[in-house]
Amino acid sequence: MTLNKCLLYVLLSLLLMIMACSELKPHMAILDDQDKVVDVIVDMYIAEATINKQPITVRDSLRGSYRDNIILIHDLSDVEFDSLFLYIQTDSESYSEIHKRAVAKLNELNSSKDKD
Numbered sequence: 001m002t003l004n005k006c007l008l009y010v011l012l013s014l015l016l017m018i019m020a021c022s023e024l025k026p027h028m029a030i031l032d033d034q035d036k037v038v039d040v041i042v043d044m045y046i047a048e049a050t051i052n053k054q055p056i057t058v059r060d061s062l063r064g065s066y067r068d069n070i071i072l073i074h075d076l077s078d079v080e081f082d083s084l085f086l087y088i089q090t091d092s093e094s095y096s097e098i099h100k101r102a103v104a105k106l107n108e109l110n111s112s113k114d115k116d
Helices: 003-021 034-052 056-073 078-090 092-115
Strands: none
Touching: 034 056, 034 078, 034 092, 056 078, 078 092
């Protein structure tokens, strides 16, 4: 075996190892619409705040109900909804930016409510 062939095998092996170790993130159409993602997050924050004010005995059933309503309101499938939150939880940069926008929108909603 010549030196060139050995070098080629080593380079190909390294390339395969790098490709195998890299994490590929699937493309999800909902992530293309950041405003929609922020709206979904805002609704989830509002729902969670509302649920936490309820007695513990009814919180689980309320979570399911609110989740279903948010999916319906934003025209999402169960898979899109679950995948969105899994993606956001595993991508801290995206979550940080989305969270900032969601909090700003919540503050805006809260201040407009106070004016009424």
